[in-house]
Amino acid sequence: MRNEFMARAIQLSIENVRSGRGGPFGAVIVAGGRIVAEGANRVTLSNDPTAHAEMEAIRAACRELGNFELSACEMYTSCEPCPMCLGAIYWAHLGAVYFGTSAADAAQSGFDDARIYREIALRPPDRAIPMVSLMREEALEAFRLWQTVPGKTLY
Amino acid sequence: MRNEFMARAIQLSIENVRSGRGGPFGAVIVAGGRIVAEGANRVTLSNDPTAHAEMEAIRAACRELGNFELSACEMYTSCEPCPMCLGAIYWAHLGAVYFGTSAADAAQSGFDDARIYREIALRPPDRAIPMVSLMREEALEAFRLWQTVPGKTLY
Numbered sequence A, B: 001m002r003n004e005f006m007a008r009a010i011q012l013s014i015e016n017v018r019s020g021r022g023g024p025f026g027a028v029i030v031a032g033g034r035i036v037a038e039g040a041n042r043v044t045l046s047n048d049p050t051a052h053a054e055m056e057a058i059r060a061a062c063r064e065l066g067n068f069e070l071s072a073c074e075m076y077t078s079c080e081p082c083p084m085c086l087g088a089i090y091w092a093h094l095g096a097v098y099f100g101t102s103a104a105d106a107a108q109s110g111f112d113d114a115r116i117y118r119e120i121a122l123r124p125p126d127r128a129i130p131m132v133s134l135m136r137e138e139a140l141e142a143f144r145l146w147q148t149v150p151g152k153t154l155y
Helices: A002-019 A053-065 A083-091 A103-108 A113-120 A136-148 B002-019 B053-065 B083-091 B103-108 B113-120 B136-148
Strands: A026-031 A034-040 A073-079 A096-101 A131-133 B026-031 B034-040 B074-079 B096-101 B131-133
Touching: A002 A026, A002 A034, A002 A053, A002 A073, A002 A096, A002 B136, A026 A053, A034 A053, A053 A073, A053 A083, A073 A103, A073 B136, A083 A113, A083 B083, A083 B113, A096 B136, A103 A113, A103 B136, A113 B083, A113 B113, A136 B002, A136 B074, A136 B096, A136 B103, B002 B026, B002 B034, B002 B053, B002 B074, B002 B096, B026 B053, B034 B053, B053 B074, B053 B083, B074 B103, B083 B113, B103 B113
Parallel strands: A073 A096, A096 B131, A131 B096, B074 B096
Antiparallel strands: A026 A034, A026 A073, B026 B034, B026 B074
16 A cells, blocks of 8 residues: 555656646655545746645645644655655644655755755754844743633644 | 834734734745735644744745745744744745744744754654655656756746
């Protein structure tokens, strides 16, 4: 079954290049032994830098299942997730991830994943994109208020 | 001007808690001295674990500007971006990021950012969510095909 699901993710990645709809990436999400959502890279077609295959699949699975939590699901993705998609995988609490090619393979094909992994490990002031703290005291007010909300939905 | 833009991001974060629409996070994107897009956390309202304030602001700015590239823009966000949003910031090529509270402040308020930062630094087999390589050779086919496409749009 695992190879069948991965084969579908790979097929999506290949079809995406053939059709010209986006980058060479596909992903599926599986629950209860069946595919509940699929995604392929749509960055250039949708003018959306967040429209990676894994993000599209996570968002589609959440719509399909009516839940922002996918702990009973597994992801099959044609390539090792980039840091953005990896972050989304944690926020969605996926149960497991199977990936085809590696982040190094993606880098060899001209995708920036490896550089972003390096940047994330740096302190904010040391990153290539300047990141500056501003008005922290004022910004803390939202957290103070959040602590007072009774029965809030955690995620 | 910087404090004015940050004040708006903070206002969005506070309004989001007061209205019960989501977590205590807001962000704006600025180009040419004016706000071109705003975002607030909508994870629980939209059943979308990717709907962080920064992601919503990036996606809105790209729609507004008709471009997946925001290098002429700056982001003001009420809290230091989580790894998912940081990845999106790199993919969108934002020019600079100003943030209010820190990832440590977010962790103190019960948000998992710090844990995800630690997980991303680990090798895939060492992470809390199992991540397993599968069918790499077959998956490489999409990258081989991608190399043969003439005039493709890079992102």
